[in-house]
Amino acid sequence: MNFLKKLLSFSIGSFGSGIIAFVSIPFLTRVLSPEEYGSGMLFISVAMVFSNISILGLDQSYARFYDRINPRILLKKISFITFFSIIVLSLIVIINKSFINSFFNNKYEYAYLLILFMFTQNLFRYTLVILRMEQKGYLFSLLYIGQRLTELIFLVIFISLFSAIHLYMIFSSILGFILPSIIGIFILNQLITKRSELSILETSVESKSLLKFGVPLMMSTVLITILLNIDKVILSFFVSNFELGIYTSALQIALSLNIIQSAFNSFWVPYAYTVSQEENFKEKFNIINIFLTLIMVVVAIILIHFKGAFSILLGKEFKDSINLIPMLVLMPVFYTLSETVSIGINLYKKSYLHLRISLFVLIFQTIILVILIKNFNTLGASISVGSSFLLLYVLRLFTGQKHLNFIKNTKILFTIIITLYSYALVESFYDNAIISIMFIVFMLFMLFILLKKNTKFITSQFRRKV
Structure with missing residues (x-):
């Protein structure tokens, strides 16, 4: 498969996801007030910072060591480190719950939403990076579009049934990460198992090496x-x-x-x-x-x-x-x-x-x-x-x-x-x-x-x- 074909297979997801995101803009700006819209986007912005801290750059380490280390062993190693990192960061968030909630005007329990966002977003990110390295562009695109579409569907449902508040922007983002990730996990297990060259790859890697590159x-x-x-x-x-x-x-x-x-x-x-x-x-x-x-x-x-x-x-x-x-x-x-x-x-x-x-x-x-x-x-x-x-x-x-x-x-x-x-x-x-x-x-x-x-x-x- 040449460069243009591979690029196209990955581009479908990005373009599809982008179109869904673009179409959702006029919907959001008409059903949400500027105050609610701004509050929702502020939370998501802060949550992305926490999510990027918790993953410790190990998604990039997976890409860098993919051709050297058995990917199943590599994935287990980075998953364990990331899970431990999320637990530590979650404890810090809970300890500072009052400050975090007050930063977002104390309307809801933002600290717990922040923890959920971290976990689900990192799960989805690992799903995508593995698909990238396996060169499964069309499957990557399917899950990428699925994430945006799921998020939009839940948002429409929440606003239609309840009210137009920024809390449902946050709920929709979290649910949008969960469902495509669950589907991706089942598919990825089969993809990695089928790789014929696994036996010639190294079977161990030090956490220090992964962190040295990733952090x-x-x-x-x-x-x-x-x-x-x-x-x-x-x-x-x-x-x-x-x-x-x-x-x-x-x-x-x-x-x-x-x-x-x-x-x-x-x-x-x-x-x-x-x-x-x-x-x-x-x-x-x-x-x-x-x-x-x-x-x-x-x-x-x-x-x-x-x-x-x-x-x-x-x-x-x-x-x-x-x-x-x-x-x-x-x-x-x-x-x-x-x-x-x-x-x-x-x-x-x-x-x-x-x-x-x-x-x-x-x-x-x-x-x-x-x-x-x-x-x-x-x-x-x-x-x-x-x-x-x-x-x-x-x-x-x-x-x-x-x-x-x-x-x-x-x-x-x-x-x-x-x-x-x-x-x-x-x-x-x-x-x-x-x-x-x-x-x-x-x-x-x-x-x-x-x-x-x-x-x-x-x-x-x-x-x-x-």
Whole structure:
């Protein structure tokens, strides 16, 4: 199976899941008030941070050691460590139950919901990472779509039978993780058993080795998760729940780009580790980065240019979110692109560099969030998010290239990225059609130049059906 077929099999789930998530936005913004919507998204954001801490990066360790260690033995080892980690973190949550409940306004028992979220989300995450490594793209897609669909169905049922409150957003998320995971567990047991090469793989691995690789990645992932969510947490101290709801609705529109991000990331890690053994892997990495840049930039341009259309999608109560969209769009764009340019860090097992970069960007983002929110309110938060993820991309680009120099035409690539940032910043304050068209034409011209300079290798790869 060639690259495009494998990518397609994993992309179906990401696109399907993304479409369901996108369709649910107008439903949520019409049945939930901005206050309830903002409260629900704030809890889920915080819960994701706890979930990423509890898994200790061992899902990444599974991917890294998959080709060396018997996967059944590897899975048992990482499952035990993760379960112990969740127990410890759950005890910490229970001890601090009063503080956690008060942070979310003491309406419900949020501490116990947090524990349930951690357990179910990690169960689902392990299900997906195993399917990725087994290269079962269509099954991966089926469960991925199933998770989103289950979540939406339960949400509709809860709101229809009871009331439109954020508690049911949380319940639906938890139930959405449980049902697909149960199905996946039964299927995965058969998949791993059938692998014929299990007998030639190593039958033991030290927990220290798994943690040594996974924990730095976990810390980096946690920092990235905080980067993705700290804007909402800090905003909750400076603005009302109504304004927080307006902001999170704009953020959900921007995160529609996660359709592409999820589709790509689902396949990128196992593909990169496999292709890195080939002679011309640098050229292949370069071409993948070019195509991903083309797709992400063009889609970002469309979302920014037609931002006004989203006022119809979101409804009257959320119309003030339109000017927040341009800079928020940059978050998934730059984060996704940074995954390719930094692959050298992963291949050379320099995972601690991700930690350093993420920590530096987090400090930068926290500072400018406070400054810009005080001066520009929610618009300031969106500007700080876009700026922080530009910094993340730049740092990952130059650090990754230092260890694995595979990107050609770096100046052209960097020009496109800076122009996109400038375009989003201008669109946040002004609505000038002429200026907008000038930005768009220039970016499309630079993308054409980038493709033209790599035409020869692209053509040869399509002929070989890589």
